[in-house]
Amino acid sequence: MNEMTIKPLTVNDLAAMKQRGEKITCLTAYDASFSALIDKVGVDMMLVGDSLGMVIQGHETTVPVTITDMVYHTRCVSHAKRRAFVIADLPFMSYSMPEMAATNAALLMQVGGAQMVKLEGARVDIVSFLVNQGVPVCGHLGLLPQSIYRLGGYAVQGKEPAEAAKILADAQALQEAGASLVVLECVPAMLAREMSTQLRIPVIGIGAGIDCDGQVLVLHDMLNIGIIKRPRFSRNFMKEAASIEEAIHAYHQAVKQRQFPMPEHSF
Ligand code: KIV
Numbered sequence: 001m002n003e004m005t006i007k008p009l010t011v012n013d014l015a016a017m018k019q020r021g022e023k024i025t026c027l028t029a030y031d032a033s034f035s036a037l038i039d040k041v042g043v044d045m046m047l048v049g050d051s052l053g054m055v056i057q058g059h060e061t062t063v064p065v066t067i068t069d070m071v072y073h074t075r076c077v078s079h080a081k082r083r084a085f086v087i088a089d090l091p092f093m094s095y096s097m098p099e100m101a102a103t104n105a106a107l108l109m110q111v112g113g114a115q116m117v118k119l120e121g122a123r124v125d126i127v128s129f130l131v132n133q134g135v136p137v138c139g140h141l142g143l144l145p146q147s148i149y150r151l152g153g154y155a156v157q158g159k160e161p162a163e164a165a166k167i168l169a170d171a172q173a174l175q176e177a178g179a180s181l182v183v184l185e186c187v188p189a190m191l192a193r194e195m196s197t198q199l200r201i202p203v204i205g206i207g208a209g210i211d212c213d214g215q216v217l218v219l220h221d222m223l224n225i226g227i228i229k230r231p232r233f234s235r236n237f238m239k240e241a242a243s244i245e246e247a248i249h250a251y252h253q254a255v256k257q258r259q260f261p262m263p264e265h266s267f
Contacts, residue, residue: 024214032080055220078113088114098129122170131178139174143186207233
């Protein structure tokens, strides 16, 4: 595509994709080179995830990641992208109070160039505060990696009916507070399907089955270059690809054509 004809995706485009049943593709990105490549392939969104704490910095969890780290990597990604929509994570403890959340969201957007910020948990108060200041917000429910020390492990969430009902109610509350998207991590596919049907906003799944409105994977997992074991819900797209670009293209196509995730990647 000619540089002049590239139209950056907006939050309205993402909502329209849900409306017409087109799957939304997303990969994590942390630097300019991968950002340019992912964008060139046509992946719809890039998430500058605090998973960078694990795949870039070599920590065991996302907890040590700071807002300075996030702003730095978000800036690297934003500089190189043309069309993809860029979401950046608010890291652990950077949104515990509304004013703090606003200051850090401003850093991610003004310095980092993000178009939306993501935060974990049913923080309806914070989402509402940010949205009222004009900050687009993505929620994150199900498995919450920033709460790993409270959860005690990376287990599937929402298996019990009461737990599933709470996740659905939390998502509805985030939507009513003004969230534009929600990431749903490691929940049963049936729950994710119900949530994607009931919510107006797009549901982006990771380990949440085929029926979500879109999918996200950690880049290093799908390229099989992570230092920790690839989770069951991911897939090694390098296995049948001759290049990284081909692997990213295969992922993008598989999601668009509903060929990923398969039952073996779901719970
Ligand atoms: O940080 C991250 O990469 C994420 C994804 C796992 C959704 O939040």
